[in-house]
Amino acid sequence: xxxxxxxxxxxxxxxxxxxxxxxxxxxxxxxxxxxxxxxxxxxxxxxxxxxxxxxxxxxxxxxxxxxxxxxxxxxxxxxxxxxxxxxxxxxxxxxxxxxxxxxxxxxxxxxxxxxxxxxxxxxxxxxxxxxxxxxxxxxxxxxxxxxxxxxxxxxxxxxxxxxxxxxxxxxxxxxxxxxxxxxxxxx
Numbered sequence: 244x245x246x247x248x249x250x251x252x253x254x255x256x257x258x259x260x261x262x263x264x265x266x267x268x269x270x271x272x273x274x275x276x277x278x279x280x281x282x283x284x285x286x287x288x289x290x291x292x293x294x295x296x297x298x299x300x301x302x303x304x305x306x307x308x309x310x311x312x313x314x315x316x317x318x319x320x321x322x323x324x325x326x327x328x329x330x331x332x333x334x335x336x337x338x339x340x341x342x343x344x345x346x347x348x349x350x351x352x353x354x355x356x357x358x359x360x361x362x363x364x365x366x367x368x369x370x371x372x373x374x375x376x377x378x379x380x381x382x383x384x385x386x387x388x389x390x391x392x393x394x395x396x397x398x399x400x401x402x403x404x405x406x407x408x409x410x411x412x413x414x415x416x417x418x419x420x421x422x423x424x425x426x427x428x429x430x
Contacts, residue, residue: 248299249328251298251299252299252301252319255295255296255298255299255301256301258292258295260282260284260288260292261292261295261296263282264278264282264289264292264293264296264302265296265301265302265315267281267282268302268313268314268315269315272312272313272314273312273313274307274310274311274312274313275289275290275293275311275313276310278293278313293313299319300316300319301315301316301319301320302314302315302316303316346371349363349368349371349372350371350372350375353368353372354372354375357397357398358397358398358399359372359376359398359399362399362404362405369408370412373405373408373409373412373414374414376395376398376399376405376409377409377414377424379394379397379398380394380415380424381424382424382425383423383424383425384423384424385421385422385423386421386422386423386424387420387421387422388406388420388421388422390422391406391415391422392406395409406422410422413425
């Protein structure tokens with residue numbers, strides 16, 4: 244189910260008359276006049292709402308003698324709201340692409356030839372740069388302060404500030420003079 248289908252379903256179900264029709268059809272299949280009588284609404288109004296419900300696949304119709312019988316299509320309602328919301332994978336992919344483009348732009352702006360030109364003042368951008376530097380470390384491995392300083396110095400002269408920032412942002416845990424990289428770095 245694509246994102247547009249999900250939006251159509253939510254829009255269609257945002258009407259109390261349509262919900263009442265669905266509740267009635269859940270109990271038994273009915274024709275337009277019977278639904279109109281049961282819900283106290285005119286037959287043309289019921290027909291209008293049934294057409295909308297058919298468009299999203301919530302109801303189906305079949306000819307039975309002189310009447311057109313409507314029934315509930317339960318498979319449309321087999322998804323939870325959570326599944327429907329998360330089902331829009333196109334949005335997730337687009338968001339991931341935008342995040343990656345932003346990340347690459349920040350890295351290109353503040354780094355050159357694998358070295359930091361200047362540290363960004365904005366925290367979000369600084370975090371991206373620190374994560375990029377963090378790729379030089381193996382997650383879960385412990386390092387002495389001297390080892391951390393040597394690795395960070397390859398990226399930026401003020402290694403003490405960066406080391407402190409990496410600890411402060413949770414990219415490293417420090418116990419005594421031993422540092423542990425605590426996350427897998429983004430690639």
